[in-house]
Amino acid sequence: MPSRQEVFDKVQNCLVQALGVKPLDVVPEAALVDDLGAESIDFVDIIYRLEKSFDIKIPRGELFPQDLLRNPAYVNAGRLTAVGAEELGKRLDFTAITPIEPGQEVEKVLGKLFTVGLIIDFVLSKCSQAATNC
Amino acid sequence: MTAANFPFQAQQRRVVVTGLGIISSLGLTLDEFWQGLTGGQSGVSRLSNFCADPLPVQIAGEVRNFAPERFMQNRKSIKIMGRHIQLAVAAARNAFQHSGLSPENFQPEKLGVSFGTGTLNAEYQDFKDVLSASLNQGKLDYHIFGRESQQQVFPLWLLKYIPNMAASHVSIMLNARGPSNTITTLCTSSAHAIGEGFWMIRNGQADLMITGGTDAQVTPLGMVKFYRLGLLAEDGAEPSQASRPFDQGHRGMVMGEGAAVLVLEEREHALRRKAAVYAEISGYGAAADTWDPMEPNPDGPSLEIAARHALSDAACREKEVDSLFLAGNGIPFMDCAEARAMRRLFPGAPGPRAAAIKSSLGHTHSASGALASLAAVLSLQRRTLPPTINLQSPIRELEAFRFSSTARSLEAGSVLVNNFSFGGNSACLVFRAHNE
Numbered sequence: 001m002p003s004r005q006e007v008f009d010k011v012q013n014c015l016v017q018a019l020g021v022k023p024l025d026v027v028p029e030a031a032l033v034d035d036l037g038a039e040s041i042d043f044v045d046i047i048y049r050l051e052k053s054f055d056i057k058i059p060r061g062e063l064f065p066q067d068l069l070r071n072p073a074y075v076n077a078g079r080l081t082a083v084g085a086e087e088l089g090k091r092l093d094f095t096a097i098t099p100i101e102p103g104q105e106v107e108k109v110l111g112k113l114f115t116v117g118l119i120i121d122f123v124l125s126k127c128s129q130a131a132t133n134c
Numbered sequence: 135m136t137a138a139n140f141p142f143q144a145q146q147r148r149v150v151v152t153g154l155g156i157i158s159s160l161g162l163t164l165d166e167f168w169q170g171l172t173g174g175q176s177g178v179s180r181l182s183n184f185c186a187d188p189l190p191v192q193i194a195g196e197v198r199n200f201a202p203e204r205f206m207q208n209r210k211s212i213k214i215m216g217r218h219i220q221l222a223v224a225a226a227r228n229a230f231q232h233s234g235l236s237p238e239n240f241q242p243e244k245l246g247v248s249f250g251t252g253t254l255n256a257e258y259q260d261f262k263d264v265l266s267a268s269l270n271q272g273k274l275d276y277h278i279f280g281r282e283s284q285q286q287v288f289p290l291w292l293l294k295y296i297p298n299m300a301a302s303h304v305s306i307m308l309n310a311r312g313p314s315n316t317i318t319t320l321c322t323s324s325a326h327a328i329g330e331g332f333w334m335i336r337n338g339q340a341d342l343m344i345t346g347g348t349d350a351q352v353t354p355l356g357m358v359k360f361y362r363l364g365l366l367a368e369d370g371a372e373p374s375q376a377s378r379p380f381d382q383g384h385r386g387m388v389m390g391e392g393a394a395v396l397v398l399e400e401r402e403h404a405l406r407r408k409a410a411v412y413a414e415i416s417g418y419g420a421a422a423d424t425w426d427p428m429e430p431n432p433d434g435p436s437l438e439i440a441a442r443h444a445l446s447d448a449a450c451r452e453k454e455v456d457s458l459f460l461a462g463n464g465i466p467f468m469d470c471a472e473a474r475a476m477r478r479l480f481p482g483a484p485g486p487r488a489a490a491i492k493s494s495l496g497h498t499h500s501a502s503g504a505l506a507s508l509a510a511v512l513s514l515q516r517r518t519l520p521p522t523i524n525l526q527s528p529i530r531e532l533e534a535f536r537f538s539s540t541a542r543s544l545e546a547g548s549v550l551v552n553n554f555s556f557g558g559n560s561a562c563l564v565f566r567a568h569n570e
Contacts, residue, residue, distance in 0.1 A: 018210070020212070045213070
């Protein structure tokens with residue numbers, strides 16, 4: 001298993017390449033969308049770079065739950081339903097987050113939720129499942 | 135044909151050029167380009183953007199010192215732009231700034247984009263990893279490829295190269311919500327794009343069109359592709375002397391790259407906002423030879439037809455043409471076909487004044503029509519015709535045409551810009567000095 005610092009270093013490099021930001025901007029608390037300017041097209045790129053850097057496979061929707069946004073059971077009129085909030089919490093069980101309240105605007109939630117620290121937690125979780133050196 | 139043949143001419147909307155932008159081997163600004171071109175300089179030199187030592191041809195008109203991040207509003211968009219798109223966006227940004235347009239003086243729905251681009255410039259290094267991993271006993275194993283490609287191929291790869299992405303990025307950058315069109319006809323691409331953009335304004339579908347073209351085939355694979363077709367001039371002692379359109383010593387073309395953009399604007403729209411007007415675009419014509427996939431008909435009939443259509447469209451008589459910007463690229467069968475077509479169009483002696491700017495720039499392929507059009511507009515505005523360098527003894531068909539090895543003055547007439555592509559695909563444009 002790589003250390004958290006080793007994972008951070010590689011994640012930082014991935015985000016610098018994918019988002020055109022400076023290394024110093026990539027801190028654990030930085031949000032990909034709100035702070036680092038990520039757009040939908042960038043998430044595909046970030047996943048590609050994480051897969052190559054850590055030699056892991058990230059199925060579509062596993063890290064960034066795009067499918068959830070399109071499901072009317074989860075999102076209604078742009079806001080998370082109770083079922084949606086619960087589902088999102090389940091998807092992110094690899095990290096510690098404040099419980100997600102239903103009724104919030106989904107764009108605002110996702111804009112803040114996906115931080116550099118969350119990505120590091122995700123990679124560490126994947127590496128432990130794969131029992132590889134990543 | 136005369137104006138009398140065109141009863142609708144008086145009612146047509148007139149279209150003028152109000153902005154120019156260029157990224158070229160002679161420089162990254164209008165002034166650098168113009169000073170280099172009229173000063174008889176050559177943008178052709180030994181390749182420097184990649185190691186070319188083993189290549190049989192090692193010269194080209196490369197764009198140097200181009201830093202795309204200087205021109206991009208969104209820096210990370212560079213990762214989904216092939217070099218040809220980066221050049222196009224930079225040229226478009228310069229042209230838009232040059233036009234003096236700002237969001238408050240145009241309707242986004244009436245601003246469109248019409249661009250000429252080339253082939254899908256896929257480079258083998260993009261697939262190096264997946265192809266290396268997919269070899270099985272020296273052969274490409276598609277079973278392995280199917281598995282490896284899922285992790286090795288950059289997921290946004292296609293966006294870097296789809297031909298219409300240059301126009302798309304320009305539309306997004308400028309909030310141009312009118313037509314966003316792309317034409318890919320190799321060497322005539324940008325002339326078609328400018329012509330179609332011109333007609334869109336004249337027909338009322340737009341008030342403003344960002345028109346032009348881009349190409350960046352000075353790559354290892356690009357060099358080899360054209361070399362293997364036998365179209366490149368072999369290296370001589372001096373790279374700047376290798377591109378010799380219409381010279382008896384022409385031996386092939388020299389690769390070039392670049393982008394040029396013309397902001398076309400409905401004349402009244404331009405006058406209302408007190409825009410600087412650099413020239414008027416007055417005619418466009420196009421035709422095809424139906425002869426051979428690569429070589430044109432040796433007599434160049436499509437070029438003659440396209441030129442006659444463009445002059446008719448402009449209600450311009452042959453004798454009113456002050457100067458020609460010839461397509462000449464140094465490939466003997468292309469030069470000779472164009473020369474014969476022009477000799478039929480202008481049979482008198484002395485013939486018209488003429489310039490072949492690929493002698494300075496090499497062949498910029500899909501961008502070449504835009505670079506020549508931009509040079510024609512600057513010629514009309516600055517009353518100066520650029521020289522044709524490396525032309526010591528013109529081929530027989532053009533002996534009567536008046537070339538010059540130095541820049542000379544230009545009268546306030548019309549200028550015909552020729553574009554001639556493989557397979558005898560032709561497009562011609564007519565520009566004239568703007569009549570206040």
